[in-house]
Amino acid sequence: xxxxxxxxxxxAASTLIASSAFAGGMDRATFSPSILFEQGNYAEAxxxxxxxxxxxxxxxxxxxxxxxxxxxxxxYKHQFNxxxxxxxxxxxxxxxxxxxxxxLGSPLRGSxxxxxxxLLAKYSFTDRFSAYGGVKHQWxxxxxxxxxxxxxEPTTFSKDSDTGYILGxxxxxxxxxxxxxxxxxxxxxxxxxxxxAGSGTNYGATTAGxxxxxxxxFQSGIATDTLLFGSVRRAKWSDSNIILPAAFGSTPLSNFxxxxxxxxxxxxxxxxxxxxxxxxxYEESGAEPVSPLAPTNGIAGIGxxxxxxxxxxxxxxxxxxxxxxxDAVTSAGxxxxxxxxxxxxxxxxxxx
Numbered sequence: 001x002x003x004x005x006x007x008x009x010x011x012a013a014s015t016l017i018a019s020s021a022f023a024g025g026m027d028r029a030t031f032s033p034s035i036l037f038e039q040g041n042y043a044e045a046x047x048x049x050x051x052x053x054x055x056x057x058x059x060x061x062x063x064x065x066x067x068x069x070x071x072x073x074x075x076y077k078h079q080f081n082x083x084x085x086x087x088x089x090x091x092x093x094x095x096x097x098x099x100x101x102x103x104l105g106s107p108l109r110g111s112x113x114x115x116x117x118x119l120l121a122k123y124s125f126t127d128r129f130s131a132y133g134g135v136k137h138q139w140x141x142x143x144x145x146x147x148x149x150x151x152x153e154p155t156t157f158s159k160d161s162d163t164g165y166i167l168g169x170x171x172x173x174x175x176x177x178x179x180x181x182x183x184x185x186x187x188x189x190x191x192x193x194x195x196x197a198g199s200g201t202n203y204g205a206t207t208a209g210x211x212x213x214x215x216x217x218f219q220s221g222i223a224t225d226t227l228l229f230g231s232v233r234r235a236k237w238s239d240s241n242i243i244l245p246a247a248f249g250s251t252p253l254s255n256f257x258x259x260x261x262x263x264x265x266x267x268x269x270x271x272x273x274x275x276x277x278x279x280x281x282y283e284e285s286g287a288e289p290v291s292p293l294a295p296t297n298g299i300a301g302i303g304x305x306x307x308x309x310x311x312x313x314x315x316x317x318x319x320x321x322x323x324x325x326x327d328a329v330t331s332a333g334x335x336x337x338x339x340x341x342x343x344x345x346x347x348x349x350x351x352x
Contacts, residue, residue, distance in 0.1 A: 024259030
C-alpha cells in the first residue's frame with residue numbers, strides 16, 4: 001500500500017531547525033543532507049533565533065551569562081537529471097560562542113563567530129540507493145577577555161579557515177516515504193593568531209576546531225499522511241577544544257567532551273496546504289566540570305512546527321523549541337542550574 005506523505009520538508013524540518021541550536025560543544029547549526037532529497041530544483045532560506053537563559057544556581061535570570069544569537073542559512077539544489085543533483089548551502093553560524101560573565105562581576109567574556117559554505121553532489125544508482133559527498137569550507141574568528149585565565153589583556157583571535165569533506169549514503173523506499181541516510185563530516189582545524197588588544201602583541205596561535213561527526217537520519221510513513229522521523233548525531237568535540245598558545249602554557253580554554261544527540265518526531269498532514277509536527281530532542285550529559293564557555297550539561301527538549309504551502313508552491317515552515325539544559329559545575333567552580341533555551345525557526349522554500 002502506498003502511503004501519501006507530502007510533509008517531510010515542511011513542519012518536520014522546522015522543528016529540527018529549532019532543536020539543533022545551542023547544542024553540545026559549540027554546535028549551532030548541524031549538517032543535514034535533506035536538501036539533496038527535495039523534489040526537482042529547490043531553494044530555501046532559514047532564520048533561527050535562540051534565547052538562552054543560563055544562570056548560577058539560586059540566581060535570577062538577570063544573571064544570565066549566555067547571550068542570544070541568530071542563525072541564517074541559504075540553500076539551493078539543482079536536479080540535473082534522474083541520477084545527479086548538486087546543492088550549495090551557506091550558513092552564517094555553524095559553530096559559535098557568546099558568553100559574558102559581567103553580570104556576575106567577572107571580566108570573563110568570550111565569543112566565537114563562524115561561517116561556512118558547503119558544496120554537495122548526490123548520485124542515485126537506483127530509486128532506492130544513492131551516495132553523496134562534497135566539500136565544506138569554514139571560517140572562524142574570536143575575541144576574549146580572559147585576564148583571570150592567564151591572558152594579561154583583552155585579546156582578539158585572527159580569522160582562519162579550513163576545508164573538510166562530507167561523505168554519505170542513503171537508502172529509500174519512495175512508496176512509503178522511507179529514507180535512511182548516514183553522513184560523515186571530517187574535522188576542521190583553525191590556527192588563530194592571539195593578539196593583545198592593547199599592546200598589539202602576537203602571543204602565537206590558539207588552536208580550535210569543528211569536530212569529526214557522524215549523523216544518522218531517518219524517516220518513514222507509518223500511516224496515511226503521517227511521518228515518523230528522527231536523527232542520531234555523534235560529534236567528537238574532545239578533539240576540537242580551544243587551546244591557548246605556548247606563551248600561556250598551552251592552556252585549554254575549553255574542556256568539551258564527545259556528544260551524542262538524539263531527536264524523534266512525528267508529522268501529520270492536516271490538509272493539502274497545511275501540516276504539523278512534534279519533535280523531542282535529547283543530548284547525553286557528560287563529565288564535570290564543564291567549560292565556562294558552555295556552562296550546561298545535557299539537553300531535553302520539545303518542539304512543535306507547522307508548514308503552509310501557498311497556491312504558488314511557496315512553503316512557509318515555522319517551529320519553536322523549548323529545552324531544559326542540565327545543571328553543571330564549571331572548571332571555575334560556578335554551579336549553574338535551572339537553565340533553559342528557547343529557539344524559534346522560520347523557513348521559506350520552493351521547488352520548481
